[in-house]
Structure formats: structure tokens, C-alpha cells
Amino acid sequence: MRFLIIRACAIGDFVLNLPALRALAADHPRARFTLVGYPGTLALARAFLPIDEICSIENTPWSSLFQGPLNALSFDAAWVWMKEPILAENLRRSGISKVFHASPFPSAGHAAEHLLRTINLETPELPDLWDRSSRRIVLHPGSGSPSKVWPRFRELALSLPEAEILLGPCETRLNVSNSCLENLSLLQVVQELRRCRLFIGNDSGITHVAAYWGTPTVALFGATDPNVWGPMGRRVSLLHKSSLEDISVDDVRKLL
Numbered sequence: 001m002r003f004l005i006i007r008a009c010a011i012g013d014f015v016l017n018l019p020a021l022r023a024l025a026a027d028h029p030r031a032r033f034t035l036v037g038y039p040g041t042l043a044l045a046r047a048f049l050p051i052d053e054i055c056s057i058e059n060t061p062w063s064s065l066f067q068g069p070l071n072a073l074s075f076d077a078a079w080v081w082m083k084e085p086i087l088a089e090n091l092r093r094s095g096i097s098k099v100f101h102a103s104p105f106p107s108a109g110h111a112a113e114h115l116l117r118t119i120n121l122e123t124p125e126l127p128d129l130w131d132r133s134s135r136r137i138v139l140h141p142g143s144g145s146p147s148k149v150w151p152r153f154r155e156l157a158l159s160l161p162e163a164e165i166l167l168g169p170c171e172t173r174l175n176v177s178n179s180c181l182e183n184l185s186l187l188q189v190v191q192e193l194r195r196c197r198l199f200i201g202n203d204s205g206i207t208h209v210a211a212y213w214g215t216p217t218v219a220l221f222g223a224t225d226p227n228v229w230g231p232m233g234r235r236v237s238l239l240h241k242s243s244l245e246d247i248s249v250d251d252v253r254k255l256l
Contacts, residue, residue: 001031001233004078006087008037008057010144011205013104013214014044016232017081023046023121034075034226039187040187044209047129047190069093073074081115093213097195111228126234132196137163137191137256138181138210140201142171148203148242150220156200156252166192177181200252203229204215211236220247 009015012054015073016038025031034053035042042054055062061070069090077098080088083218088101106114116123130169137160154174157163165174167182167188181192186209193199193210200218203226211217211233218237221230222244228236237255239247 001062002074003033004036004073004075004091006036006057006078007042007060007092007104008078008082009041009104009207011044012043012102012109012144012208012229012231013205014041015208017104017115017207018045018048018212018241019112019124019232020115020119020121021045022124023116025049026120026124027121030226031076035220042123043187044190046205047213048127054066054181059206065090065094076104079119081118090250094250097221106228112232113221122220126214126232128214128234129194129210130216130235134195134197136196137198137200138166138196138212139163139178140166140168140199140204140206141174142166142206143204148222148224148244150202150222150247152249152252153216154245159253170235199200208232218252220244220252222247 027155032052033049035045036055037057039054039056064070065087075096078091078096080101081104082220083103085101091099102118139157141148147177154176157174157176157178161178163178165178165180167180190209192215193215198216202204203221203224208231211231214234215235216235219231221240226238226240241247241250
């Protein structure tokens with residue numbers, strides 16, 4: 001069977017979609033998947049799904065689905081998690097007989113549970129891809145939104161000189177002597193996170209990755225509701241206060 005998945009979203013949102021994708025794969029063990037969205041993010045699914053192809057929603061032919069149907073597509077079924085139904089409608093007009101569409105945004109409950117409800121399948125067991133052999137601590141002081149950045153990462157790094165700091169392409173250094181991990185692809189980041197004793201990060205996609213892969217993770221949450229958007233994983237400690245400034249370094253160090 002050939003399944004088509006259309007999911008164009010940020011890293012954290014896609015990680016929250018992985019339980020639903022894994023449930024589909026478990027329910028259809030002979031299926032192969034084609035994923036359409038943002039390829040750098042969708043590559044995360046290779047750890048969990050049998051994938052034939054990963055394609056960009058921004059390139060032809062897939063971008064043409066926003067205007068109309070494509071020539072007959074040879075998929076047995078398609079799942080589209082997007083707010084608007086236009087792509088799902090055009091997939092049906094393209095010859096796919098089974099097309100399932102649902103909004104990715106929950107009206108209640110956790111986002112991952114909502115996505116599972118859209119396919120009416122049970123939650124799969126949380127994965128455990130953590131490599132326990134390392135004693136490294138990795139700090140990630142960045143996030144997609146400045147409002148989600150805990151303001152005391154520099155103070156924490158100074159108190160943990162052995163910790164490594166993971167920097168993304170748009171993040172600035174903390175002006176500390178800690179060694180840095182930078183200029184890494186997302187898949188390289190995954191491998192670094194699998195091989196550390198502890199990861200500490202903000203409400204960010206990278207924190208979702210560390211948690212879901214099974215790495216011991218301290219997630220720092222402020223205004224965002226973790227009951228809806230919190231990271232999933234076997235070893236997650238969540239520090240949540242209405243204001244990130246109310247989370248102290250001592251609060252974090254107690255979880256080391």
C-alpha cells in the first residue's frame with residue numbers, strides 16, 4: 001500500500017504528529033509512505049516510518065494542489081492535516097479515493113492526542129532511542145519565539161561549565177566559555193541529543209525532539225499551555241510558571 005501524508009509545519013508540531021504517523025504504520029504494516037511538507041523537518045520521520053519519498057510542498061507538482069488537481073496520483077490513501085480543506089479536495093479530484101482531512105489544532109486536550117483522534121487509533125508506546133553511554137549535558141537557549149526564551153541560560157551555563165550549548169542558525173552566543181554545538185543539520189542535532197545525559201531547553205521544536213527520542217529532558221515553559229503543547233517522552237521534567245522569569249537557576253539545577 002502507498003500512503004500520502006501532507007503535513008507542512010514547524011519541528012515541534014511535526015514531532016507531536018509522529019504518534020499518529022507511527023500508529024498508522026503499525027495499523028498498516030505493509031504500507032509505504034510519501035511525505036509532503038518541509039523536507040528538513042519531515043526527515044525526522046525516517047527514524048519511525050518506511051518512507052519512499054519526502055517532497056517539498058513549495059515545489060511542483062505538490063504546490064499546484066493549492067490551485068487544482070494533479071494528474072492521477074497512485075496512492076491508496078492520503079491524510080492531510082491542514083486548517084483549510086483545499087488540498088484534500090484537490091487530492092480527491094486527483095483520483096485518490098480515500099482522502100482524510102483534519103485540522104491539526106486541538107479544540108481541547110493535548111495536540112498529539114487530538115491528532116490520534118483524527119485517525120481513531122490508539123497511542124503507540126513512547127520510543128526510546130536514547131544512548132545512555134554519555135555523561136554530556138546539552139543546553140539549548142533558543143526558540144522560535146523570543147517570548148519563549150528563558151532569560152537565565154547564561155547564568156545556568158556559567159554554573160555548568162562542562163555543559164555544551166546547542167546553537168541554531170539564528171541564535172547568538174551567550175558570552176560564556178562553554179563549548180558550542182553549531183552549524184548542524186536537524187538530523188545531526190538528533191544524533192547529538194540522543195547521546196547526552198541531559199538536555200535543557202525552552203518551549204521549542206528541539207526540546208520536543210529530545211523528549212520524544214527518549215533523552216532525559218528539562219523543558220522550560222511560560223505562557224504556553226503544556227497540557228496542550230508540552231513535549232512527550234519517557235524522561236521529561238517540565239518546569240512551568242506563568243512567567244519564564246519566575247523560573248530560577250536553582251529550580252533547574254534541582255532536576256540535574
